[in-house]
Amino acid sequence: MTEHLGLHLLEHPLSPYVQKVKLALHFKGLPFTSAYPMTDAEIAEDFALSPRGEVPLLKHRDLALYDSRVICTYIDETWPEPALMPKSPYARAQIRWIEDAMDTHFEANTWGLAEVTIFRRATGDLADRLTRHAQQQILNWFQWLDQRLSDGGWFNGPSYGWGDMCVVPFVNGAARFDLHPKAGTPLAAWLRRVNEIDAVRLTQSAAAEAELDPLTMQAALTSGFKREYRDHRLEWMIRAGGIDVVAQGLSNNNIRFNGSFS
Numbered sequence: 001m002t003e004h005l006g007l008h009l010l011e012h013p014l015s016p017y018v019q020k021v022k023l024a025l026h027f028k029g030l031p032f033t034s035a036y037p038m039t040d041a042e043i044a045e046d047f048a049l050s051p052r053g054e055v056p057l058l059k060h061r062d063l064a065l066y067d068s069r070v071i072c073t074y075i076d077e078t079w080p081e082p083a084l085m086p087k088s089p090y091a092r093a094q095i096r097w098i099e100d101a102m103d104t105h106f107e108a109n110t111w112g113l114a115e116v117t118i119f120r121r122a123t124g125d126l127a128d129r130l131t132r133h134a135q136q137q138i139l140n141w142f143q144w145l146d147q148r149l150s151d152g153g154w155f156n157g158p159s160y161g162w163g164d165m166c167v168v169p170f171v172n173g174a175a176r177f178d179l180h181p182k183a184g185t186p187l188a189a190w191l192r193r194v195n196e197i198d199a200v201r202l203t204q205s206a207a208a209e210a211e212l213d214p215l216t217m218q219a220a221l222t223s224g225f226k227r228e229y230r231d232h233r234l235e236w237m238i239r240a241g242g243i244d245v246v247a248q249g250l251s252n253n254n255i256r257f258n259g260s261f262s
């Protein structure tokens with residue numbers, strides 16, 4: 001498909017949610033343009049479209065959609081072939097369940113590791129404690145994923161699809177922190193196979209090129225950049241023992257929650 005469809009994605013290549021959307025667009029063979037808002041003015045203009053101020057955000061016609069699940073559903077319903085998911089409601093339910101686990105449980109751990117190693121929100125004992133918590137959780141999640149995969153199988157069922165697109169960005173995200181599925185497990189074998197898919201390779205090389213420089217990111221925290229602490233991330237930080245990190249972020253005004261009506 002080569003026609004111009006006017007699909008424009010606001011993104012950051014490292015975001016696993018963005019990667020999921022890109023994988024869905026590639027799977028359908030849909031051409032799209034993309035950009036990541038950098039300056040304060042771009043961020044303000046683009047994020048005025050979303051009460052969350054998050055990427056991914058997909059613009060199409062007069063729509064500005066946020067949230068990777070909403071976006072992927074829109075893509076699948078608008079361009080139904082090839083289908084992102086199997087037809088059976090049972091199989092779909094399992095995929096949605098895995099997606100929810102990745103989006104709202106697994107991700108908090110890699111996000112927390114970035115808070116420690118890139119944004120340096122904690123040092124010393126607290127950093128060790130948060131890191132250990134994240135590492136242990138991720139290894140447990142690897143086991144959980146392993147149990148949902150048969151040898152040679154896909155999370156989507158008989159072939160690669162949404163079920164895999166919603167897992168691979170997060171598992172690759174853990175590899176950035178040197179956390180890998182155990183050798184010899186179905187998950188490790190799946191990861192090798194899924195990373196050979198062209199679209200996955202493409203999103204991974206874009207992510208590698210966009211790797212965050214810790215010093216730049218720490219400086220950003222003192223010059224107006226606020227990291228989003230909503231929902232599962234806030235809960236993760238508190239549960240992992242980092243309530244002081246939250247208090248400090250509020251006091252330094254470099255964490256934020258959802259926007260509110262003004």
Ligand SMILES: N[C@@H](CCC(=O)N[C@@H](CS)C(=O)NCC(=O)O)C(=O)O
Nearest residue numbers: 015017054055056067068069227228
């Ligand atoms: N539930 C959303 C989550 C999107 C999300 O959390 N995006 C992050 C990037 S990974 C973001 O834009 N965060 C903004 C910030 O940290 O300020 C989705 O599925 O799209």
